[in-house]
Amino acid sequence: MNLVAESLGFATLVGGWLVLLFALGLAMKSAPWHKVRNDRPAQNVWLGMTLIVFLVWQFSAQIAEGISFHFLLMTMMTLMFGWQFALFGAWLALIGLAFYLPTGWEAIGINALFMALLPIFVTEVFVKISERYLEQNFFVYVFFNGFLAAGVASVLALTTGGLLMWVNDVYSLAVLKQVFFPFIPLMAIPEGFVNGMLMAALIVLKPNWISSFHDRTHISGK
Template identity: 25%
Template sequence: MTMWQLSGWGLWLIIAIRFFPREFWPKLKSEPSYQHLVFSSILSLSILWSINAGIINGLNIHFLLLTTLVLSHGWRIAMLLCVLISLALIVFQRIPLADAGLFALTTFIIPGLFSYLLFLASYRYLTRHLFVYIFIAGFIGAALTIALHMLLVSLWFYAEGRFTWDIIYDNYLRLSILTWFPEALLNGSAITLMAIYKPHWLRTFYDREYLSPER
């Protein structure tokens, strides 16, 4: 392992232990409906993150659906679920074991926290309305989150010397523009459907505040 890979593993383990959601296991055991949400989330993202596209081998692009995961479970539980997804991807050799730490940091720990902070900012500073929740926390948040993810991956590959910046920029970073709208639409649609039909699946959605006739 390189220094970067070891550092990635170390930071991943520190963050995972420090922010481990102790409320997750009791909730999972006691609520069958929550079990369905958890397992469907893991399966959906495992499949989505396994489907890669790109111009150069190693510079692969995939949708995240991370904003939906964070808004459904909160950042800490979302991070735990992504750990399980990462382990599955390692077992099926979709990502190298040595890269798992940096993959975690650039794919779901930092982008997931960023997405959650965007939600908190919208909740605190904007009108608490269903449209604001879907469009700002969901749609725009998802677009900015995947943009941040691809920037972090670009900086990782450049710092580690895997590719030159010209190759990364021309064959990966510039393509991020093509992912913003589809990622935003994917997350926005999922959050809209859940807010309407399964609001209890969204841990960050509060009926009394977002659907209050007084607002």
């Protein structure tokens, strides 16, 4: 879903931009630039995935005015490129959306907060948990880091979006309970399935595109 600036309060819009700028600053400082600086194929893959995210975020299923659903794909972006480049891609996608959708430039920050930053954070947490407590193999990677992480991220992101609409008086809590919150689990399952299946396909076809997957760790000797 994409929140529209006109329906949001000043504090929400400013707060979203402050969080986004802080996160972008951290990402710029910590991103492994040496891995992509002279790697044109890697740059093209990242740009291609960013374009796909932009296109996916344009098309959504609308169930009421101002309430719509679409895939996030942030778990896949995070697993492929790391949280920094996933955030850069989401930021560019949101800038592009500001040209094509009536969300407004002011809403880029708050949309990035729950559509990108929250799913990226959830995915990073799942990856750390799997590395520390679970056996490293193909199935754990796909089902835990891909399917489950994406599903949980979708639930938290959409719930946050719903709460933001409530806090900003876009819709009352009673209306959201009727036309928004019940659909969140129905989106979480396909979100997890799509991310998990795409990661499985990439592991088979293009494992070199996935920065967080390593044959020696997840496949060799398993």
